[in-house]
Amino acid sequence: MPVKAFRYPKESLGDLKADIAATLIAATADVALALDGDGVIRDMAFQRADLPLELKNTDQWVGRSWQATVAEESQIKIEQMLEEAAAHKVPRWREIRCPATRGPDVPFLFSAIAIEDRRRNVAIGRDLRAAAALQQKLVEAQMVIERDYSRMRNVESRYRILFQMYSEPVLIVDAATHRVVEANPAASILTDGSLAHLVGKLFPDALPIDDPSVAQGIAFALRAQSRIENKRLSLGDGRQFVLDGMLFRQDLSSFFLLRFAPVATAYVLPAKPDLTLQMQQFVEDAADGFVLTDHEGHLLHANAAFLQLAQIDSEKRVHGERIDRWIGKSSVDFDILLLNLRQQRSLKLFSSVVRGELGSPVDVEISAAMLGSEADPNLGFIVRDVGRRIGGSIAPHSEIPRSREQLVELIGRVPLKELVRETTDVIERMCIEAALKLTGDNRATAAEMLGLSRQSLYVKLRRFGLADIGEYDDNRIE
Template structure:
């Protein structure tokens, strides 16, 4: 006959307990209870704690539980668990349940397992979980610290990769052992092949066969760590001669060369011209150069960051109206001001990002005077400018709260007239600020004739001397 497989509960018990433990005296049972956990509670039929055994330093505080209901010594969340443990029948499979005891200055989390005694009392054996809780807390803190370090590493990697991709200088990263190209930026791709399919290819294959030995010798010298002058080599694809520089660096035990290429086109620039281009690229304000049709020709990194573009190359050839101003209004107004005055200053508008976001900016613009006119725009975030403004000292018009306070002291028609004057003045001020104090453009935005605008300016005490003369005309 096939023997029955013992249950999981049976495997945790002695099979000959009655033979060897039947004469177990009280002192030995108490020792077993203390050895089974960090503390033990003897609880009578009514759920009252009659005795406590603990080897912890806070045993004196645990002694205060004597004579109290077990459920009264735990938090509200643990009362149900205590009731379920006390109500479990004798001989039922017991399991560990965790409750929390509030104590002076701290809480004591304890995992209990109860054993029903023959006289109807209950023995609760508990294990102090404070050490485990501290370990879990430290583990959580270490995990959070690792996640923060990983996030900072990813952000730094993204910044350096973005700089590597955006720099106008042709750059490559080459494996020092195999001399194969690992990374290449767009500027270097345009010089070597015009495509980005070079990673994994040997660097020497991009050089004229007659200059390959010179390149290998140069990289061998650069690998010693010495700073040596660039070597001039001829490219295999175009036959163009370039000045190649290299510097060794190590990452995770592997050696790599940071290789730079300089063409005669770069050296044709005067030092002052290169300095100007470098300063424009480093400007904190966004800079954009467009043709006469307001199509983007060039821009600096601040503009690509403003419109959330990864590289400037994504923006070249696209209409500036895709990123700046409200369609059909702002750019036309800026171009009209440049045509009339030669410059537009601090025109308030918005810059729209590729991802749909937008920022309030102030735009200034100029135009070249040659036959092939180009426009140059600078943009500054309004939030940055507002931080630098001095506090406003002039008296502002009445607020809405002040107007509502007039109810009961003035007739309604007088309150409405004063409210209308307030709104009219605020709108005129906003239009003048938006058009950089251009009266004609402000009148067009407000839908007024020039004479009507001058009349309202005079009525609100905002007119200038030339406004009075224009209104008379």
């Protein structure tokens, strides 16, 4: 962006003396360097007294080339800035990293201008550590928000499941308007079998209550009280219910949660059909493998899909065998699965392999749960073949673990050297993605922010699948 200069500098500022100009420059920059035409430091100023102590060998800077005082990857940027200053081009800010006394290099944002007919230059630098710390806090705050959002979404999901599966009619009524805002499927028995006759209608007018005085009493209780207990009501068809309700608040609004308990002698909900045989048939005919074992992992039953994966011609031949004979690259793999299952009682998407009796391993995902009592539980496993998925030809363990739990699951199945390399890849990819996001996908600026050369950044972009092979977006390079 072009510099917006003073319109009449001589009239508005006059002829500034050198000491006044030096004070102004030092006051507006964290570090200011006076350079000769060859880029050698002739003088310097720091806004804070502690800043030169944090940088390496600042007492030796005067008389040395500016390029020699910075990190190696920043030297080419200094050369470009000095060339632009000599050509009297509009100065641009570039990130320069200076070696620190201890710890990582200190990032600065530098700009250079030429004075006195190209014989001298002035470089002005701003310390970027405060901005980097703010960016880190922003990232951490975003991660906290995402975790809280995920937690709230899980809570809402559990509430929805409970609300939908509850066998008794439940209504949620707006305390201000007395309109029904939500009803569970069981509430359809209160009307003609359709929830459309309840949601959005006034309560209790939407119910076919045969006694007007009872309806008026319920409406009065809603307005005057925060709780309704054991309110008996009869519908027009003779069915009787006991109404209980309470007031709760959500954000700035108030709602009533109303539960209708059918009187046992008046109305009986239709019994659900016996689905045991259909469930057994589903398990046997499913495309995924279903396996039932005892608490030690000895096979009790397996469906046809698992027998096919394990290349077993008859279940009777292997009944009682531990299933780590087929599941996992080794017994350690299956022991890790059992340990997690005993601690959590259920798990899902556990990556493993099934080793067939006659062929090569097949990549699978395993979901499992403990069944029965704590004292003597059985274990149920669902084994899904993922070898034919798109991208399934990728080498084993090429996927990058993105959480501590995924890393724990890989312990015992992947060498420590590969775990360390993959964890490093995670951090490196996250940093590159964050830099591209902060710079609006300007890859040249992102490379400077990360302290990389442009060529190194392109190599890493191709490696992580963030750019097409051969893509060099030169139009966006500074």
